[in-house]
């Protein structure tokens with residue numbers, strides 16, 4: 001499959017799209033590439049980007065070392081390198097972590113602004129950003145959001161607006177062949193939760209609904225192969241699910257499941273996908289109550305009931321973390337401060353969130 005379309009970011013999908021569409025993404029005279037410790041190389045994306053830049057005579061620098069759940073501090077250091085290299089555009093390669101870091105680098109390399117200004121989206125110029133995902137999960141390549149770890153606040157926080165939306169997104173499913181089964185599953189669950197949560201937001205539109213039901217339907221067709229580890233046949237589909245979810249949350253944002261997941265990542269060390277899956281069974285019980293029609297249509301599209309889906313998640317991504325009552329109160333307070341909490345179709349209070357955390361962890365034990 002191969003196609004190109006333009007929504008808010010110029011998006012190119014298909015094997016070989018990085019080299020094939022070089023003219024569409026080489027948007028400056030000096031590039032700075034931001035990637036993870038190994039994802040750029042293992043996926044083959046870094047080699048393709050370097051080949052395209054060299055073929056077009058564009059000098060470039062590379063930073064290969066963005067960590068998982070990247071910190072704002074690291075992004076500031078990398079932005080200083082990009083400034084020194086006098087880069088006029090940024091290429092992000094990797095999972096959500098390097099792509100989100102690349103967005104912060106694109107802002108901070110253009111203007112070394114304070115953290116407060118950054119989180120108010122008070123930037124005027126941002127270097128053009130090209131985003132090349134190597135996981136099928138976050139959809140960060142088509143969203144404006146940059147989710148960074150804030151050690152000062154002891155949590156993760158996002159910033160972003162139309163200026164941090166990548167100028168081009170290049171999605172080549174071949175880059176995900178080097179992913180392990182576990183990371184494939186973990187990131188695919190993230191893509192699915194984007195579609196599910198976007199449907200439940202108070203910002204859903206008929207267009208995002210169409211993306212989301214289609215994403216969920218395609219994801220449902222991959223569940224068996226994912227569980228069996230027969231991944232090569234579903235890599236293309238999973239990247240499409242990730243794209244559809246990303247295009248939707250770019251418009252709607254996520255909801256409580258993501259908001260509740262961030263403390264589980266920060267304090268509990270769960271990956272982003274694991275954190276969402278920890279909350280998913282309790283979230284499904286909530287959506288059955290507050291959005292019954294959408295809940296039912298989503299599960300119909302998936303081809304699986306809520307109990308079956310919860311069992312699938314617990315079987316494939318077991319929740320071994322345990323949390324105390326004190327942590328529940330603390331995590332609920334943190335969740336209340338997340339913007340995603342305000343996207344729910346009702347206004348949850350701290351007690352509601354505490355109840356959901358208890359339900360999620362009780363459901364893991366029973």
Ligand code: NAP
Nearest residue numbers: 036037038039043095096097134135138140143145147178
């Ligand atoms: P990730 O943290 O980017 O990567 C997870 C692991 O996968 C890393 O160890 C990475 O290796 C490895 N990896 C990535 N691609 C690979 C490949 N092709 N082959 C082999 N290994 C590969 O995971 P992610 O789930 O994609 O991103 C999670 C982050 O995105 C979180 O910080 C989350 O908050 C954020 N997020 C952002 C949005 C958004 O809209 N911006 C939405 C959802 C989530 P290396 O580290 O060695 O490179």
Ligand code: ZN
Nearest residue numbers: 138190258272
């Ligand atoms: Zn996510």
